[in-house]
Amino acid sequence: MKPSIPKGTRDFSAEEMLKRDFIFESIKQVFRIYGYEPIETPAMENLTTLLGKYGEEGDKLLFRILNSGNFLSAIKDERLMSPDQTRISSLICEKGLRYDLTVPFARYVVQHRDEIVFPFKRYQIQPVWRADRPQKGRYREFFQCDVDVIGSDSLLNEYELIKIIDDVFQRLKISSVIKINNRKLLSGIAEFIGQPDRITDITVAIDKLDKIGIKAVNDELNIKGISREAIRKLQPVILLTGSTDMKLSELEKTLEGSEPGKEGINELRTLFTLLGKGKVTCDVELDLTLARGLDYYTGAIIEVKSKDVNIGSICGGGRYDNLTGFFGLEGVSGVGISFGADRIYDVLTQLNLFDEISSSGTKVLILNFGEKETVYSLKILDQLRKMMISSELYPDPVKLKKQLSYADARKIPFIIIAGEDEIKTNELILKVMSSGEQKRMSVNDLLEFIESELIRKI
């Protein structure tokens, strides 16, 4: 029986690691250039930190860790007689695996508030775990790349995060569209039509306008129980067209009476003005249908989609005014985004954009002819490695055919043959795998040749 791993989890081979590293390194480099610093938090958090932050559904998706030692002793016998699943799990588990990086970050900020310099600009790239039903493209262990600034209300932060998105996807050569909305504007609209609790239903229906037309949208709103009067008032919002400026002016008139509506419009206007002046190469558009599920967003909402691959959001985030309030630190506003490394991986794969990544694997393999030749080979190896050239001596003196097929499978571009004859004249034979060409040369010539070949390829 072959061993296996838990469903929804993955092993990463060397080739996958290389590609993933390319994504992580590109993202990290941009984060750093924008002045963000890395932190890491433990995989396990206390359940008191995690519970109640992701809604009822989220609580169910937490992986809980069984208390070590005598875990059953915490449960009284009568509890075991009439077992209540939820009660018992909270008695035998104190810890859980982190579900995202945002809540651990809020916990970190509060716990370390005395050491932190505000505004605190941090990034964090770590796996998270969710007991979701595994399916294509959805895993139980996956990586998030979060970047947040906390302790500043300035919309310059939103602007910078959008610049970061732009820079990251430019580096990765993914053409993308950045969609922006604002929770305050959505609250304004919901307030204006007298349905403050129905933001989600309203945005979901509006989102279908292009596909099903205005009549069907209104029918859907009606079926969902939005009043006729509310639907009537919503019409100018649904039918909004034109440039972002025109839309915002129109909305300004419509939502005149709504304080949050006006604030939302002002924030969006400031942000789009900044974006107009900075050079952003991605498409950036106002999208009133953008709501994002998470309840903690209070201002800007951001979501990014690939233009060429239909895979859902590849990056998203927004402003939250009181996330640290959960942990007793009130009134600290933050804004952040999260890149979905797994989806970005899929986009790059589908677009064949990984082709250009040069392999970082072994460059030179010295064939093994046996004990006598080994010392000579080890000397060459030392010199290659001193020049930071990844190289290997095949460890066993097996048939050359086997050694060459190893080189082939590992895509090693250069082979060195140093047998008795070559050693006598202090030389070696270099075989270039791509052309099959073989040259006899001195060790010094080899070093020069390899170095120039590798530089040429960078």
Add this chain to the structure above:
Amino acid sequence: MKPSIPKGTRDFSAEEMLKRDFIFESIKQVFRIYGYEPIETPAMENLTTLLGKYGEEGDKLLFRILNSGNFLSAIKDERLMSPDQTRISSLICEKGLRYDLTVPFARYVVQHRDEIVFPFKRYQIQPVWRADRPQKGRYREFFQCDVDVIGSDSLLNEYELIKIIDDVFQRLKISSVIKINNRKLLSGIAEFIGQPDRITDITVAIDKLDKIGIKAVNDELNIKGISREAIRKLQPVILLTGSTDMKLSELEKTLEGSEPGKEGINELRTLFTLLGKGKVTCDVELDLTLARGLDYYTGAIIEVKSKDVNIGSICGGGRYDNLTGFFGLEGVSGVGISFGADRIYDVLTQLNLFDEISSSGTKVLILNFGEKETVYSLKILDQLRKMMISSELYPDPVKLKKQLSYADARKIPFIIIAGEDEIKTNELILKVMSSGEQKRMSVNDLLEFIESELIRKI
């Protein structure tokens, strides 16, 4: 109430991350130059993969993950009436957090045997979890850096791993001593004295020779129940002195009749001969008292200690002939070592060797004078970032004192002041924080100056 994290776990601040990255990157670079490739495995493994691999004590230290969904349904009512802790935990938990990287690696090799090219040279740097009692320097979540080659019997692999150790600690500037022993030799000794099961007791006693003297060592062996005859036979081994060569020759005579003993001596001789020819800068010594707890070692045993800091082993490993046998793939020999990142961190800290790591944080802060000046500042920022210089605009137009103290706390070396006056003449003022010096200059001059300053510091 301040939030906290589970005991034995840690948050890593930006400064700590920088130092840890320096360690990880140094190690990774050496691994790569030696032709090893990265893999990663999931944090969670099936408990069937983990249980029974680390001894009874190890099984107790596994963190188990509660099955999601209706976990109690797996337990019949009568089990709950007379609860057996171990039985119940195996019924309600199918997964556990990985305890080390070696067993997941063996599982990986067997699971992916059809895709893997042998000899398979992999490295893996990931956290592991153990429900150990937390204490100074011992954590429940810590990082291992493993490098293994599997599918080759050649002692060249042992030689290369020792070269890797040598290169890593040379890069980290830690002077260290590499101790080597061989399980076969230990088996030979135990066999020779007629106490094949007492290897551990024997090595522990011999280890005290320098401290307590030969008589006390023999007394201890006696107390532990080693027979008089066995102790008598052990004397030439305990009293072994001289060079490695001399020790090996002496042992050869003593253990003449033992097949494993002879094999162990031959392997050690081959390895030390290779090491004598390759240039190893660390001290490398034969240490007959080295046993290492793990039962799966079958050949070479390796352990590394810092010469300057007394902190236990900072790297260790050995050869295992049948680790994949656990998962149904017999007869594949491997050898590997594991670097202890946390202890290496402590050694570097104690020796003040982190001083030399230049900060990778923000290099330039542009002060924020308000909306009017922002667009000018953003242009400078774009140009700095295009040159890959980490830079920031302070997000809020607060008092300059506050902005400067932020620069100070974050150790940002250059400040840019671009107020109304400077903007008029298309200039700016650069303040060098280390000297307090201020210069008025054009944007182009700034870019040139910063670049040359930063290059000078590399």
